């Protein structure tokens with residue numbers, strides 16, 4: 275298998291809004307398919323489709339009720355097959371979201387788990403008795419509040435790192451691991467080239483569910499992760515494209531130039547990755563080869579920071595001088 279994804283520029287498509295083929299006001303798979311030539315002309319290597327699976331929509335499709343089907347508002351499995359075939363004919367890879375940290379509370383597994391505490395599907399989730407009249411531990415939901423919801427009929431709590439409608443799966447359970455092997459195989463057999471794994475960093479919880487010594491950490495981690503994502507040029511281009519004309523930073527006309535810059539920078543195509551020391555409120559990482567090192571600095575705080583020394587390659591702010599403005603990012607080639 276080739277490791278095409280290591281240097282690929284992937285265009286994220288939010289399925290609901292990208293292109294509506296039938297005029298019902300909701301983006302859909304046939305709409306994306308019709309615009310594949312436009313995406314090829316942007317010179318990207320592939321696309322990433324956000325979740326299009328049947329879902330009640332508690333978290334924009336990141337609450338999946340059926341992992342191996344297409345939500346009717348977005349199309350059908352046949353539409354997906356046609357999209358993949360056309361993309362491949364144009365030389366575009368197709369990656370799709372897989373959401374393995376949690377299911378929808380409407381997934382049949384969770385319905386079974388709630389309906390009967392003795393049902394084997396209950397072991398796919400994390401149900402625990404409370405402690406001292408409260409939840410099993412002090413973990414917070416990324417969306418705010420406790421990461422536990424009380425299931426009154428059984429007298430136990432269930433874990434959800436996100437919304438209560440997104441119960442977490444127990445990845446220590448081999449059945450869950452086998453379930454997702456089957457799900458990945460289903461889509462690979464349909465020709466999908468790869469997956470973007472949602473919440474990949476959070477699948478395996480501490481088996482002992484020990485308390486977090488830093489209360490409230492989940493919400494802060496999320497804030498920083500979002501800003502770090504925006505620091506990647508491939509993502510930055512898409513983010514900036516959505517800004518209205520006349521807004522600050524890059525716009526659609528700058529995207530091909532940003533992609534060309536990325537392809538021409540050896541350190542970004544095949545360099546290693548390392549975090550660097552950085553002041554509080556900032557993130558700095560480097561990618562480099564023996565000949566070249568580029569550094570990305572992200573300022574997530576409200577104060578301006580000194581720019582790294584070197585040649586300024588790309589910035590999210592037009593006015594960057596010697597300081598990195600609040601809520602901005604730069605790429606710098608080190609001398």
Ligand SMILES: [Ca+2]
Pocket residue numbers: 294295296297298299300301302347
């Ligand atoms: Ca539509």
